Amino acid sequence: MPPPSLARGAAVNLAARLVTVALGLAILFLVARRGPAVQGAFALFVAFESLLLTLFSGLGLLLARQVSHHGVRPGPLLMALLGAALALGTAAAVPLLGAAALIDAEPYRHLGLLAMAAPFLLLVPTASGLWLGQGRMGALNAPLVAAPLAVLALLLWFTDGELAGVLAVLVAWVVGKSLVGVVTALVAARQTGWADAERDTLRAQWRFVAVIGLTNAVSLLNYRATLFLLERTVGLAEAGVYSVAVQVAELLWLLSSAVTVSAYHRIGAPDALQAAHTTLRAVRINVLATLAAAPLLYLAASALLPRALGDAYDGALLPLALLLPGIAGYAAASSLSAYYTNHRGRPQWSAAIAAVSLALTLAIAAWSVPRFGAAGAALATSLAYTASIALALTWFMRDTGLPWTSLLGIDAARQSPPT
Template sequence: MSLAGLVPGAAVHLASRIATVALGLAVVVAVARQGPEVQGAFTLFVAVESALLALCSGFGLALARGVSHRGDDPAPLLRAWLRVAVAVGVLTAVALFAASRIATQPPYGQLGWLALAAPVLLVVPTASGLWLGRGQMVRLSAPQVALPLAVLAALGLAAASRGDGRGALALADVLAAWVASRVLVGLGSLAASLREAPPSPGMAPRPALALLCDEWRFVAAVGAANVVAVLNYRVPLFVVEHVRGLDATGVYAVAVQVAELLWLLSAALSTAAYRRIGAPDRAQAARVALQATGWGVAATLVAAPLLWVAAWAWLPLLVGAAYADAWRPLALLLPGVVLYAAASAMSAFFTNHLGQPQWAARIAALSLALNALGCLWAVPRWGLEGAAASTSLSYALAIAAAWVQFARAAGVPWHAPWAARADRQSPP
């Protein structure tokens, strides 16, 4: 499979991701302009939500693997996983509401807002497994674009309702807009996925509990890998908040969000290639994963300096003078972010082809351990720059370990990744 075979799907996904990020940046600007303290609290709130989504991300990936790797009928799988997602969401809502009663400080005291959306919070990533497994990039991308668009609309309504001429928003306004978008898009994704995978005549619904019992190892491993990955991405924020406060967290959060824009490029390639990486033939899957990895890193390497210059010039104008120094940690984050762009396609190979998401979990856990220890040592000494340098170094070390494991599984020489041809069957 040549790179050209990935281009149409990658182009669709990249275009949708660009739209998503443009809308997401508009959300960042809108929230950041309320002040670094609101931005910091909002970022930590979203980090909690991201951890919850990551924990149950295996539902959608199990559905995608069943469709792409095994060729299963998607209708019973979809309905079973959606029942699991809603049931887990209801239990999560109870836990979040209880946590909000115990916690007193923002954003943890506001977790009751997230409890309102929890019953449908897992519907979007679960239903997306149908479209990911089928390689339907347009349908896969639609909820991702709709989420920030709905947030912006809700923020606009909240600002207009203020009627004070300034439209200043409190943290509660921002969180209410965020939660409303989750509910609306979750319900829309539920209806769309059920419509696109109608039940076959005479189909007996498969018990959701039985499906979860069959797939629990895969789901648990995916959830562990993604939770550790989210913590790896976000643990510096919690360390910065503990050591330097919410204002500094808001500034660092903006630097992180800008740096992670680079992953749009690698994610577009790996997502478009996901179905092909899941092909039963080991040589074909490895070849596609290798191509997606190489081109993803190359694209982010070219884009990184352009992104840094743009951030240096435009961030103070877009989000305010309080964020003028965000370019400093950003410069230290970018090298590690460029290297970590390789993780996306390699993770798809381990998860969708080999059915061994525990390898991705181990790599993310290595990066998390290095990042947490580095931040605890560096942030008290060098502040935001210390957090950024620690993160970048942990990404570089973890991706080196990931490459060795990928090369071994794919049958390519670890010392010459870009010259290698993954066209032979790897040893069992």
């Protein structure tokens, strides 16, 4: 079955992500209403989970690249990668248990929950590489919707409509996502015919997997470093307020993610010129859409956040306003990263851009956070995002050999990018 058109695929992705956002906002409402400190602990715990997932995200992206770029039969590789996900998740549980034993503070004392769930949490991003490489948007998005739905159902069931504290929230989170992980892996294996595992590709491409994991870990730290810095500097409660601003601002990336995921199959095509122009088209759509949506998002947040979450979250509005310009500009990063990872097979290029952004964020935040708190964290993030995406676009245009007019959709000189 051929992949859907870019517009149709983006529409499917956007629809699924809107459902996911609605579920995520429901979870946010239940957690944040218990106070900024509970919200801060939850945000930090989820950041640890995200780091775990990103470190091993290369498993799924290897499968996607082998399917879309090399046209391999996915079943044998899928089984090998699912086995690797279980093994790596089990290994990752050891340092998490150690941290839980050594740190007697929220949410670090509860990292044992994450340790027990770690092998199962890795199954969704690994199995989803099958559908990402095939361009099957419906199958790709099903577990992304199912996970927050399961978490929300467990939250309500565990607490009978009222949260009992941080522990109840975290148990619902890890149990719901683990159940979806197991089901997703079983569905993917069944669709590919329960083939015998083929580990040769994984052995040959382990550097690719490792570099992607490190790249995505640097990117995640780029997104979350200010949250940890804020918690260490001014406390868990202000970090909780800031995490709400971050979560709302990153809703803009729903648009860019929907476009990039639908274009991922085409960006990975062997034809270098096609891949480069598809990437630029996605960049244009992503940046224009997020810039248009940013002021609307701020107006909606100004009207709804204090009413929905309480007066304690009035302080999220200024950081949100400062975050939105950088978040909108950084929407181009997902498509550029897909080009270097899926087409060029050089994820380290994306890592370099993320590392530059992280370094800039920390350098600015070291000065701004002690002085301005959450607003300083937002300002540092926005400035770093803007500078790093300008560097990334310059790098991409030089690497592909395309003229800058191509960024505007004007093909003044159609030069073939390097292979």
